[in-house]
Amino acid sequence: MTTETVSPTTYDEMFEAMHAELAAHEHESAKHSNLVIFAWSGDLDRIWPTFILATTAAAMGMQTTVFFTFWGLFPLVKNEVRITGENWMQKMMSMMNRGGTEHLGLSKMNFAGAGPAMMKKLADEHHVASPQELLEVARDLGVTLIPCQMTMDLLGLERGDLIDGLAEPAGAATALARAQDSLTLFI
Amino acid sequence: MSQTIAVTLDLRGLSCPLPIAKTAVAIRSMHAGELIEARATDPGSVPDFAAWCESTGNELLEQTTDGGVFRFVIRKV
Numbered sequence: 001m002t003t004e005t006v007s008p009t010t011y012d013e014m015f016e017a018m019h020a021e022l023a024a025h026e027h028e029s030a031k032h033s034n035l036v037i038f039a040w041s042g043d044l045d046r047i048w049p050t051f052i053l054a055t056t057a058a059a060m061g062m063q064t065t066v067f068f069t070f071w072g073l074f075p076l077v078k079n080e081v082r083i084t085g086e087n088w089m090q091k092m093m094s095m096m097n098r099g100g101t102e103h104l105g106l107s108k109m110n111f112a113g114a115g116p117a118m119m120k121k122l123a124d125e126h127h128v129a130s131p132q133e134l135l136e137v138a139r140d141l142g143v144t145l146i147p148c149q150m151t152m153d154l155l156g157l158e159r160g161d162l163i164d165g166l167a168e169p170a171g172a173a174t175a176l177a178r179a180q181d182s183l184t185l186f187i
Numbered sequence: 188m189s190q191t192i193a194v195t196l197d198l199r200g201l202s203c204p205l206p207i208a209k210t211a212v213a214i215r216s217m218h219a220g221e222l223i224e225a226r227a228t229d230p231g232s233v234p235d236f237a238a239w240c241e242s243t244g245n246e247l248l249e250q251t252t253d254g255g256v257f258r259f260v261i262r263k264v
Contacts, residue, residue, distance in 0.1 A: 055204050056204040059211030127229075129205050
């Protein structure tokens, strides 16, 4: 009966090969040419980084898509649109959660709108572009902005309630199809 | 080097990500090999322009600083 022994050198070689393999794959997976952001939140402090990342990715030549779903849809409502929806529940929702980039609240320290006002003042002083400005740059750079059809139906938002320059409303399958082979973020 | 600058961008006073985003918009309508000159005041633009050039393949030819203004000369790939 023979027992196969593995010498320490063979172990070293095995580990080396394993590390080389891992390093090769690590590099592979770290390099993405597409970015898909699932914008779920309508909070100012989440939409802001969403637009910053989307515009920067597009500037870097990445094929960039933002899928706006649930509360994330409200920033796409035209600033002048006040009440949306068909029935009283949808209307009530839009009254309590007004859409448009000018009416977004902060996830913390909102203080009934005083927080966002202070944040905007600070942004002005530090020359930080507003979400509205970034949204325009995103459209200039060809970022695909997809509103979620299901959320539009649920909240009673019509295509005419939303800003121009958006892609056709679509569902989860469209977003996930784009997310394959892409770097994905859920914000 | 005596190649003339095709496009000049004034990005002074803008902060991340606008200097890069506006440069990317401007460079789209340029021909390969042409030069763009950008001036920015955002200190973050120094590492950002280097990273952006490395990742897009555009060539960062010059980067100089003059009294808080950062100047970049880039050749479109």
